[in-house]
Amino acid sequence: MELTKAKLSDIPAMQKLVKPYIDEGLVLSRSDDEIANMIRSYTIARENGKIAGFAALYIYTPKLGEIRSLAVAKARQGKGIGGAITQKLIEEAKFLELEHILTLTYRASFFERLGFKIAPKEEVWHHKVWEDCIRCKHFPTCNETALILKI
Ligand SMILES: CC(C)(COP(=O)(O)OP(=O)(O)OC[C@H]1O[C@@H](n2cnc3c(N)ncnc32)[C@H](O)[C@@H]1OP(=O)(O)O)[C@@H](O)C(=O)NCCC(=O)NCCS
Helix, strand or coil, X not given: CEEEECCHHHHHHHHXXXXXXXXXXXXXXXXXXXHHHCHHHXXXXXECCEEEEEEEEEECCCCEEEEEEEEECHHXXXXXXXXXXXXXXXXXXHXXXXXXXXXXXXXXXXXXXXXXEECCHHHHHHHHCCCCHHHCCXXXXXXXXXXXXXX
16 A cells, blocks of 8 residues: 555546545535645555545644545455555644644544544634535534544
8 A cells, every 4th residue: 555645637536435425424525626626635545556545634724734535445444544544644744834633523533543632623613614514414513523633
């Protein structure tokens, strides 16, 4: 497995991989244009040239980033791929000199294992809500857990 930045030609395969999780309401849908616009924020795990998973490090402010759109192909889960992608994005956040990374997720235990701590949702709400939450099918009754990693 290798971790690389995403290319524009990866977008169709990324959309195919994430589709079931969008349908389940686990990951927010993003258009091809939106992904293209932020392509440099995405890190991809490849196995034999095929995309096994990906996630994005999005920057809100010079101090605060977010790990979002994390998805690993169903058949490839439980093998450390999601953890490796997340670690890579944490390294990227350190390099960029971010101070905190937030995430909103139904898999709090996954992020806690990687050092994230559960935070009151109100702490992250205003950063996220008008950009993303407003487009989510669960809005405004969000059952996701907010977590923050202090870098
Ligand atoms: C959440 C998700 C990205 C995790 O990806 P993954 O590749 O399965 O993650 P990992 O394999 O690194 O870790 C998953 C579990 O497997 C375990 N694991 C990791 N490596 C392992 C290995 N080599 N052998 C056995 N178990 C292992 C971990 O302990 C972890 O348990 P935890 O979640 O209770 O902490 C994946 O389940 C997914 O795509 N879910 C659907 C979309 C989603 O919910 N995304 C999150 C939105 S923020």
